[in-house]
Amino acid sequence: xxxxxxxxxxxxxxxxxxxxxxxxxxxxxxxxxxxxxxxxxxxxxxxxxxxxxxxxxxxxxxxxxxxxxxxxxxxxxxxxxxxxxxxxxxxxxxxxxxxxxxxxxxxxxxxxxxxxxxxxxxxxxxxxxxxxxxxxxxxxxxxxxxxxxxxxxxxxxxxxxxxxxxxxxxxxxxxxxxxxxxxxxxxxxxxxxxxxxxxxxxxxxxxxxxxxxxxxxxxxxxxxxxxxxxxxxxxxxxxxxxxxxxxxxxxxxxxxxxxxxxxxxxxxxxxxxxxxxxxxxxxxxxxxxxxxxxxxxxxxxxxxxxxxxxxxxxxxxxxxxxxxxxxxxxxxxxxxxx
Amino acid sequence: xxxxxxxxxxxxxxxxxxxxxxxxxxxxxxxxxxxxxxxxxxxxxxxxxxxxxxxxxxxxxxxxxxxxxxxxxxxxxxxxxxxxxxxxxxxxxxxxxxxxxxxxxxxxxxxxxxxxxxxxxxxxxxxxxxxxxxxxxxxxxxxxxxxxxxxxxxxxxxxxxxxxxxxxxxxxxxxxxxxxxxxxxxxxxxxxxxxxxxxxxxxxxxxxxxxxxxxxxxxxxxxxxxxxxxxxxxxxxxx
Numbered sequence: 001x002x003x004x005x006x007x008x009x010x011x012x013x014x015x016x017x018x019x020x021x022x023x024x025x026x027x028x029x030x031x032x033x034x035x036x037x038x039x040x041x042x043x044x045x046x047x048x049x050x051x052x053x054x055x056x057x058x059x060x061x062x063x064x065x066x067x068x069x070x071x072x073x074x075x076x077x078x079x080x081x082x083x084x085x086x087x088x089x090x091x092x093x094x095x096x097x098x099x100x101x102x103x104x105x106x107x108x109x110x111x112x113x114x115x116x117x118x119x120x121x122x123x124x125x126x127x128x129x130x131x132x133x134x135x136x137x138x139x140x141x142x143x144x145x146x147x148x149x150x151x152x153x154x155x156x157x158x159x160x161x162x163x164x165x166x167x168x169x170x171x172x173x174x175x176x177x178x179x180x181x182x183x184x185x186x187x188x189x190x191x192x193x194x195x196x197x198x199x200x201x202x203x204x205x206x207x208x209x210x211x212x213x214x215x216x217x218x219x220x221x222x223x224x225x226x227x228x229x230x231x232x233x234x235x236x237x238x239x240x241x242x243x244x245x246x247x248x249x250x251x252x253x254x255x256x257x258x259x260x261x262x263x264x265x266x267x268x269x270x271x272x273x274x275x276x277x278x279x280x281x282x283x284x285x286x287x288x289x290x291x292x293x294x295x296x297x298x299x300x301x302x303x304x305x306x307x308x309x310x311x312x313x314x315x316x317x318x319x320x321x322x323x324x325x326x327x328x329x330x331x332x333x334x335x336x337x338x
Numbered sequence: 339x340x341x342x343x344x345x346x347x348x349x350x351x352x353x354x355x356x357x358x359x360x361x362x363x364x365x366x367x368x369x370x371x372x373x374x375x376x377x378x379x380x381x382x383x384x385x386x387x388x389x390x391x392x393x394x395x396x397x398x399x400x401x402x403x404x405x406x407x408x409x410x411x412x413x414x415x416x417x418x419x420x421x422x423x424x425x426x427x428x429x430x431x432x433x434x435x436x437x438x439x440x441x442x443x444x445x446x447x448x449x450x451x452x453x454x455x456x457x458x459x460x461x462x463x464x465x466x467x468x469x470x471x472x473x474x475x476x477x478x479x480x481x482x483x484x485x486x487x488x489x490x491x492x493x494x495x496x497x498x499x500x501x502x503x504x505x506x507x508x509x510x511x512x513x514x515x516x517x518x519x520x521x522x523x524x525x526x527x528x529x530x531x532x533x534x535x536x537x538x539x540x541x542x543x544x545x546x547x548x549x550x551x552x553x554x555x556x557x558x559x560x561x562x563x564x565x566x567x568x569x570x571x572x573x574x575x576x577x
Contacts (some may be wrong), residue, residue: 002377005398006568010412012437016422137340137494159498160410161441163348166493172435173352173488175469180354181432189419190493191350193439195410224422241420247373247413249402251515253568255522260499263521264513266528270556278548283540290543294532301529304522306568320395 003245006253007307008160009203010245011194013238016187016223017166034114041107137164137218158203160195160257164218167191190222197256208234254304262300269293343497345443345514346409351488352416353436353468365467366415366434372463373413376401403566404456407443407515409499413464436468438485443514450482520562523574527554 003010169185176182196203207215208231215228224240226233252260273293274286281289294301341348355365378396402408416435421428442449454461455478462473471484499518513521527550535546555561560577567573 002374008410010410012412012414014416014420016419016426157498159496161346161348161498162496163350163439163492164494165350165490167352167490171490172431172433173354173470173490175354178469180469183432185419185429185431186427187419187429191437191490193350193412195441223426240422243414243416245412245414246370247377247411249377249400249408249411249566251403251409251565252519252522252563253566254570254573257498259522259525260518263518263525266525267521267556270524270528270551274547275551275556278551281544283544286544286547287540290536290547294536300525301532303529303533304526305570324393324395 002248003200005248005250007197007256008195008248008250008253009198009200010248011192011196011200011203012243012245013190013192013241014243015190015192015219015225015237015241017190017221032114032118034110034117036114038107038111038114041104137166157258157261158196158198158206160197160260162192162194162196165191165193187223190219195250197258204235204238205231254306259302259304262302265300266297269297340495341446341492343495346495346497346499347440347442347444347446347449348492348495349438349440349442349446349449349485350490350492351436351438351485352490353438353465353471353488354433355415355436356467356469357434359467366417368467369413369436369464370415376460376463398568400566401457401460403564405453406456407449407452408565409441409443409515409518411438411440411442413438433469436465446486447482450485451478454478454481515565516559516562519565519575520559523562524554524556526563 166188168188169183172183174180174182194203208228212228215234216225219225219228224237226237228234255263273289278286355369357365359365359368377398377400379399381395381397382392402411405411414437416431416437418431418434419429440449454476461481462476465471465484466473470487476484531546531550535543538546561574562577563573564575567575
């Protein structure tokens with residue numbers, strides 16, 4: 001296990017995401033059709049034939065049932081078997097969308113049913129949103145939204161690089177010709193890789209405190225996600241879904257992300273400002289320029305040192321080497337005494 | 339392209355593992371041991387004066403320091419997916435995967451070829467029991483093809499190591515690893531210079547700075563920090 005290298009910590013999270021998208025078509029389209037039919041009554045547009053009272057009652061029962069089941073699913077007290085009931089109810093409702101109304105009471109019933117389908121469709125949408133996750137990331141990455149989406153990450157300035165990768169079963173590489181079985185998964189999985197400075201606790205806590213809104217946006221649609229604002233369940237979620245790194249290479253273990261950024265500014269100040277006219281500049285003018293540069297760059301000037309524990313393995317080596325040096329000194333002392 | 343942020347590339351690779359190797363041993367355990375040996379190689383220290391003459395120690399040493407332009411890289415084994423408790427469903431992966439990620443500067447193809455050319459032995463020892471990898475016939479081109487087959491596309495890549503720079507600056511461009519290591523070296527040396535010389539008179543300060551420029555060569559490639567260096571005593575690479 002090697003989660004740490006110098007000032008960088010490697011975090012790996014894998015969290016499941018819903019993948020089914022069929023619900024969107026089955027609920028949203030009939031729901032929208034029914035709402036349009038309802039509105040057509042009030043706006044005076046002709047839309048289909050009359051709806052009988054018996055059908056209206058059946059549809060009303062179906063609508064209320066869907067609402068209840070949807071709410072039950074929302075609070076997690078029913079399992080996936082109820083999906084099949086939704087399919088049945090949705091198919092029934094879709095059939096009756098070919099019927100229509102010319103009476104106030106049937107228009108209202110259709111309106112309720114349409115609304116119910118949209119709500120259930122929205123709840124079901126949580127089941128089919130690997131594409132929605134991707135859309136959110138795409139939008140969040142646009143220059144216009146970057147400041148609001150990831151401004152907190154830039155402010156925290158803890159991270160060298162981070163990435164999110166959403167895969168479905170068909171995305172897992174497969175060498176079937178060599179006998180590797182194909183993956184068959186009901187859920188998609190979101191991989192999160194982060195390279196950050198500081199300890200696990202500092203990182204997770206600062207995320208929870210500083211940018212819970214951004215975390216909720218990105219993980220909201222993942223199974224088992226609660227809320228980043230409440231620390232204990234949030235820490236539990238991270239711990240449950242984390243995998244230790246086996247090998248972690250860092251090309252600058254003594255530098256933090258801020259050091260890397262500061263170093264660029266310092267180099268620019270040296271080459272663009274202090275080195276300009278270096279052969280001909282007067283000592284007084286150089287002193288003024290030098291004072292100006294170090295005043296402007298004072299936040300970027302610091303000497304980098306190893307962290308107290310570069311890694312647990314490194315600490316173990318240092319301890320062993322110091323013991324070894326001590327033993328050698330003891331031996332040489334014994335030898336000289338004898 | 340979501341795999342890239344400027345010139346920084348985020349490579350994510352899932353390589354399916356065979357369950358057991360030719361000797362019937364667990365491949366995932368074997369790879370974990372290999373990765374440990376590769377990052378903490380054994381070193382033997384000999385003390386000629388002592389009867390306990392040879393002591394074996396392990397010290398961090400990463401072959402990635404020889405792979406050009408690698409900022410950060412990691413490996414881990416994905417044994418299975420996690421279960422999020424009722425009412426969600428329990429499911430399992432059919433294979434285990436070696437997960438390899440790298441953040442590097444530049445384009446994928448030359449990076450992968452450079453990786454193979456500089457770490458062929460290590461690559462073979464890590465990947466030898468993966469499906470689709472033939473350690474007998476692999477070369478730089480086929481390794482690049484294999485990795486691309488196992489690559490999964492990044493959904494979103496966040497680069498926290500860059501900041502917008504003035505457009506009129508000659509340095510306003512993405513930084514390669516070498517440039518970053520040069521900048522870190524300069525930051526360290528210039529910080530030391532400021533602490534030692536800021537109080538000096540103008541003539542002495544100017545002389546000291548001219549000497550500093552001569553020694554550190556800010557516009558030259560060297561001296562700079564070594565890739566992967568974690569000891570300040572030996573971190574400077576003269577070139």
